[in-house]
Amino acid sequence: MRGSVKLFNIFGISINIHVTFLLLLVFFLSGGIKWLALIIGVFCFVTLHEVCHSLMARYYGIEVRQITLLPIGGIASMSSMPEKPVQEFFISIVGPLFNIAVIVIFYNPMKSLLGTEVLFHRPLSTATWPLTLSYLYWINLMLAAFNLIPAFPMDGGRVLRSLLAGRIGYVKATKFAVGLGHIFAVGFAYFGIVNVNIVLIAIAIFIYMAASNERHQVDVREDLSKFKIGE
Numbered sequence: 001m002r003g004s005v006k007l008f009n010i011f012g013i014s015i016n017i018h019v020t021f022l023l024l025l026v027f028f029l030s031g032g033i034k035w036l037a038l039i040i041g042v043f044c045f046v047t048l049h050e051v052c053h054s055l056m057a058r059y060y061g062i063e064v065r066q067i068t069l070l071p072i073g074g075i076a077s078m079s080s081m082p083e084k085p086v087q088e089f090f091i092s093i094v095g096p097l098f099n100i101a102v103i104v105i106f107y108n109p110m111k112s113l114l115g116t117e118v119l120f121h122r123p124l125s126t127a128t129w130p131l132t133l134s135y136l137y138w139i140n141l142m143l144a145a146f147n148l149i150p151a152f153p154m155d156g157g158r159v160l161r162s163l164l165a166g167r168i169g170y171v172k173a174t175k176f177a178v179g180l181g182h183i184f185a186v187g188f189a190y191f192g193i194v195n196v197n198i199v200l201i202a203i204a205i206f207i208y209m210a211a212s213n214e215r216h217q218v219d220v221r222e223d224l225s226k227f228k229i230g231e
């Protein structure tokens, strides 16, 4: 992706960071060292989430050459789209499952390390290091919940398409999940405008455009399928 910088390799996959993510780091650095630590922690969890998608894709013979991290999340660039709905289902679900696994596996260790009061302190804050660690832990729950929204471009949208594709066909299933993506985007935009939250409005615009893009890709595929190879 244009405007991204390579950081390192993991399982032969190049981990790239988009310049807008670096801007985010600078922005949060102004919020103090604990904010910066939190963002770097989130960066690690988002990377591992994408690595889970990538390894599952590789299991099905789809090569993933790079993962690009944007402020909004990561994108794993796959060499091809999964052909069977069951493949898309498992490739999509492992990402959120990873974050849920972190919540489950680290629940007891975090409780004994931080204590119930710090772990369940609300609102989440970066006032102290233990609270920052607790914040980072709960971000996994947010990542899982956000990604399981059953609409494009979230993982949940792909899970939904894979579940519907067998019943109503790939194209109709895509249109349905794209439509839901647009509805969620309008909802996010509404709350963003009402609460004067620019981040929420930016997320809404991103979701809307990414959902439309998914629709476009399927349209292209549908058009191409009408032609034979020689043509």
Ligand SMILES: [Zn+2]
Binding pocket: 049, 050, 053, 095, 096, 147, 155
């Ligand atoms: Zn994901």
